[in-house]
Amino acid sequence: MTGNGAPLLIVNNIEVIYDHVILVLKGVSLEVPEGGIVALLGANGAGKTTTLKAISNLLGAERGDVTKGSIEYMGERVDSLTPSELVKRGVVQVMEGRRCFEHLTVEENLLTGAYLRKDGKAAVKRDVEMVYHYFPRLKERRDAQAGYTSGGEQQMTALGRALMAKPKMILLDEPSMGLAPQLVEEIFDIVKDLNEKEKVSFLLAEQNTNMALRYARYGYVLENGRVVMDGAAATLRENEDIKEFYLGLDRGGRKSYRNVKHYRRRKRWLV
Amino acid sequence: MDLVNVLFIAPFLDMADAPVFLAEVVISGVLTGVMYSLVALGFVLIFKASGVFNFAQGAMVLFAALTLVGLMERGVPVWLALIGTAAVMVALAFVIERVMLRPLINQEGIILFMATIGLDFLLQGVGQIAWGSNVKVLNIGIPNKSFEVGGILLNEFDLFAALIAAVLVGVLAVFFQKTAIGRALRAVADDHQAALAVGIPLKTIWVIVWSVAGIVALVAGIMWGAKSGVQFSLSLIALKSLPVLILGGFTSIPGAIIGGLIIGVGEKIAEIYWGPAFGGAIEGWFAYMLALVFLLFRPQGLFGERIIERV
Numbered sequence: 105m106t107g108n109g110a111p112l113l114i115v116n117n118i119e120v121i122y123d124h125v126i127l128v129l130k131g132v133s134l135e136v137p138e139g140g141i142v143a144l145l146g147a148n149g150a151g152k153t154t155t156l157k158a159i160s161n162l163l164g165a166e167r168g169d170v171t172k173g174s175i176e177y178m179g180e181r182v183d184s185l186t187p188s189e190l191v192k193r194g195v196v197q198v199m200e201g202r203r204c205f206e207h208l209t210v211e212e213n214l215l216t217g218a219y220l221r222k223d224g225k226a227a228v229k230r231d232v233e234m235v236y237h238y239f240p241r242l243k244e245r246r247d248a249q250a251g252y253t254s255g256g257e258q259q260m261t262a263l264g265r266a267l268m269a270k271p272k273m274i275l276l277d278e279p280s281m282g283l284a285p286q287l288v289e290e291i292f293d294i295v296k297d298l299n300e301k302e303k304v305s306f307l308l309a310e311q312n313t314n315m316a317l318r319y320a321r322y323g324y325v326l327e328n329g330r331v332v333m334d335g336a337a338a339t340l341r342e343n344e345d346i347k348e349f350y351l352g353l354d355r356g357g358r359k360s361y362r363n364v365k366h367y368r369r370r371k372r373w374l375v
Numbered sequence: 376m377d378l379v380n381v382l383f384i385a386p387f388l389d390m391a392d393a394p395v396f397l398a399e400v401v402i403s404g405v406l407t408g409v410m411y412s413l414v415a416l417g418f419v420l421i422f423k424a425s426g427v428f429n430f431a432q433g434a435m436v437l438f439a440a441l442t443l444v445g446l447m448e449r450g451v452p453v454w455l456a457l458i459g460t461a462a463v464m465v466a467l468a469f470v471i472e473r474v475m476l477r478p479l480i481n482q483e484g485i486i487l488f489m490a491t492i493g494l495d496f497l498l499q500g501v502g503q504i505a506w507g508s509n510v511k512v513l514n515i516g517i518p519n520k521s522f523e524v525g526g527i528l529l530n531e532f533d534l535f536a537a538l539i540a541a542v543l544v545g546v547l548a549v550f551f552q553k554t555a556i557g558r559a560l561r562a563v564a565d566d567h568q569a570a571l572a573v574g575i576p577l578k579t580i581w582v583i584v585w586s587v588a589g590i591v592a593l594v595a596g597i598m599w600g601a602k603s604g605v606q607f608s609l610s611l612i613a614l615k616s617l618p619v620l621i622l623g624g625f626t627s628i629p630g631a632i633i634g635g636l637i638i639g640v641g642e643k644i645a646e647i648y649w650g651p652a653f654g655g656a657i658e659g660w661f662a663y664m665l666a667l668v669f670l671l672f673r674p675q676g677l678f679g680e681r682i683i684e685r686v
Contacts (some may be wrong), residue, residue, distance in 0.1 A: 165480060165568055191574025203569035205562045207680055216562045219555060220574045269574055 111135040112273060112305050113159065113195075118173030120154050120163065120329075128154045130329040131173070136273065136307050141299050143320035143337065144309040145350060150326040152309035153200055156275045159307070160197040161187050177273075192220050194272035200281060200309075202258040204265075206251030210242055213250050213261050217268030228268070235264035238294055256287040263291070267298070273305040274298075280312045288312065292319045313350040317341050325350070332373040345372050386648035395526050400643050406533035408639020409540045410602070413595035415616040415623065415631040416543065417588045422625045423551075424560040424584040425476075426484055426567075430491040433613020434498035435589060439464055440596030440605045444513050445506035453515050457593075464589030472581045480577075499610055508607060513600035536598050540632065543594060547587075547628055560584060564626070618666035624679025633677060638662045 113136040120129040129151050136142045144152045157163045158170050161183075175183050182190060187197075196217075205213050214235055218228045236243040239260040245253055250261055259279055266274050276295070280288040296319050298304050310316035317323055317337045325333040325346070333340070340346050347353040349371065390397045414436060421429040429435075442463050446456035475490050518531040551557040563570045563580050571577060599609055616635070623634025646658040669676065 160572065162568060162572060165571060186576065187571045188574040188576040196574065197572045199569060199572050203566055203572070205565040205569065207565055208558070208561055212558055212561075215555070216558055216570070216575065217573045219559050265573055 110138055112138040112140075112178060113307065114176040115155070115159065116174045116176070118155075118158055118175065119171050120151075120158050120168055121171050122166070122168045124169070128168070128329050129158065132326070132329070132331055133173075134307075134324050134331065134334070136305055137322075139299070139303055139305055140322065141295070141306045141308060141320045143316040143323040144307060144326060145311075145313050145316060145323055145340075146326035147311065151329040152326055153277055154329075155326070156197055156277050156307065156309055160195060160275055161185060161190055162197060162199075188220060191269050191271075194270070195275065196266040196269050196271040196273075197275040198262050198266045198277060198279070200277040202255070202262045204250040204253075204258045204261050206249065208250055209247050210250055210253065210257070210261050211246040214242075214264050214268050217265035220269065231268055231270070235267055238267075238297065239264055255282050256284070256291070259283060259287075259291055260294075263294070267302070267304075271304060273307065276306055276308045278309055278311065280310060280315060288315060295319060313346070327373075332371075381652045382649070386652075389648055398527050400647055401640055402527065402529065403533075404640030404643035405636055406530075406537060406639070407643065408636040409533075409537045409632075410595075410598060410635075411612070411616050411619045411638055412632045412635030413536075413540055413543070413591070413598055414612055415619040415635055416547070416628065417591040417595065418613075418616060418620055419623075419625060419628055419631045420547070420588045420591060421584055423564050423628075425487075425581060426564065427487045427491065428484070428625075429494075429588065430488060430613075431495035431498055432588065432592060432616075433610040434495045434502070435464070435467075435592035436596045436599065436613065437605075437607070437610040438467075438498045438502040438596075439589065439593040440513060440600040440609060441502040441506040441511075443515075443593070443597065444511045444600065444605045447513075447515075448511070457515075460593055461590055464593055465586045468582050468585035468589055471585050472578060476581050477578065495610070499607070503607070510604045510606040511600075513597065513605050515597065515601065517601055532602070536602075539594060539598065543591065544628060544632055547591075550587075551628065556580075556583060615662060618662040620676070621666040621669050622676055624676025626680045627676065627678035630676055630678030638665065641665060 115132060115134045117131045117133050118129055119127070119131055121127050132151065132155055134142070134144070144155060146152050154163070154168065157166070157168065159175055163170065170183055174181055177193065177195060182193070182195075185193075205216060208216070211232065214232055215228070218231065221228060236246075241257060242260055242264060245257055250258060253261065263276075263279070279291050279295070283291070292315055295306060295308070299306060308316055308320060317340055320337050323334065323337050323340045324331050325340070333343070333345070335343070341351070414432065417432045417435065418429060421427055421432070439460055443456055443460045446459050447453065451459065471494065475494065476487075479487055479490060517535050520531050521528055522531070523529070551561060559570070559575045559580060560583070562575060563577065567577065596605075596609065599612060615638075619631060619634040619638050622637055623630030623632070642658045642661040645661045650657050
């Protein structure tokens with residue numbers, strides 16, 4: 105648990121505009137320490153995915169632009185690099201919705217992740233085995249077309265594919281999407297494992313606040329393109345607003361829908 | 376009754392009457408089909424790796440053939456002219472990526488398609504301005520003698536074309552299935568953005584694909600040019616490869632070959648046995664009608680990538 109090293113990634117007050125008109129991020133700042141797991145929380149449309157894509161520079165392909173602020177990785181500005189240059193430096197994004205290459209087999213999917221590596225076939229092969237070690241299920245399905253594997257297997261393939269690039273940092277977008285709770289837990293356990301054993305830092309965008317705060321050490325809450333709150337995961341979990349709006353908890357534990365309040369508690373950060 | 380006879384009985388009786396002649400028709404169809412396949416291959420390559428339907432493939436065939444002939448007319452030896460033309464096609468790929476594809480990144484497929492129509496006109500024009508628009512003879516020494524095997528007349532040139540096509544397909548299949556670059560090409564075809572996210576540099580990939588398609592166009596240009604002369608109409612054979620693509624599937628290299636063979640054989644047989652019933656010249660539209668039927672019943676073609684649907 106080395107969650108307190110020097111920041112690996114610093115996002116400083118970025119603003120993102122899509123199509124030259126739609127202002128999506130209105131000044132987001134965050135830090136990911138070396139070896140940390142940082143959660144980016146928020147509802148639909150809060151700007152989580154946009155933040156991740158701004159960092160990985162995939163925005164350009166969606167006509168988005170970072171118009172203000174700066175992004176630094178290992179002390180260097182990286183705002184104007186191409187995604188593949190960024191992958192070379194060790195930042196890989198696992199996109200929302202898994203996005204496997206459907207017509208390639210699971211193993212071919214993994215190998216595409218190693219496209220930029222120059223350290224030889226033996227090393228790549230060793231890393232394929234490493235991925236199979238973390239995801240034994242992929243080994244069984246290695247020759248299956250990725251399009252025909254289950255959602256969980258696809259998420260594993262996507263994560264494994266990212267690992268093949270030997271990243272220092274993975275931008276993980278909504279890994280729980282569309283998966284059974286048990287599988288979500290399995291995936292998060294592996295994320296934690298990878299963080300501890302392979303020293304990969306994670307920036308994790310999640311709607312599943314409960315899950316994310318159990319595994320992350322620090323969290324940022326996004327709303328309408330702004331960071332409205334941040335803090336250590338443990339602190340966030342105890343926060344009344346987070347409990348009410350993101351965890352669905354009442355003072356006395358799980359929220360009961362028998363006595364629903366007819367007013368909504370005012371979010372304190374809006375005052 | 377007469378109609379039934381003409382359409383469903385007489386043609387088959389004719390076939391049974393003269394089996395050697397039938398064999399000759401089929402073989403000549405197969406060999407024409409191979410020539411269609413050569414052009415169709417170029418389409419498949421680009422479509423497979425970038426989802427762009429390259430309308431300019433026919434013009435690329437013409438452009439390559441014109442460049443080759445032009446170089447040879449200026450006294451360049453054949454082997455050097457071949458290398459030079461290949462180099463021109465690779466350079467063309469770089470220019471296309473830089474000037475056309477890069478500014479249009481992430482646009483709709485239809486917009487890229489329109490851009491390739493522009494490219495089509497440009498290549499036809501530039502090629503003819505640079506090398507002249509008169510019909511030229513391309514002779515790079517491919518044997519062209521006829522001989523007989525078991526009473527069937529064969530032509531060395533056609534066999535040579537078939538051999539070239541087979542080698543080309545073999546090489547491409549290995550390239551796509553076994554190499555890291557081929558794998559990356561297939562990945563890009565599946566999902567551009569995901570490919571970007573794992574670090575595959577799209578620009579490089581596009582240059583590679585268009586270069587390969589350019590070289591395939593060169594091969595097709597050589598074969599067609601040697602067969603029917605290098606002239607403007609060369610760029611129109613691209614239209615004949617559309618039904619081939621619809622039959623074989625836009626994403627399948629073997630499909631382009633099989634589709635070409637079916638179209639080639641189909642139109643020859645149709646012309647000779649059913650032609651009289653329609654007043655002849657059905658070779659011209661038979662392929663398109665076949666494509667229409669395929670579009671109605673099997674839109675992904677015979678070997679196209681199955682549309683994966685998870686429930």
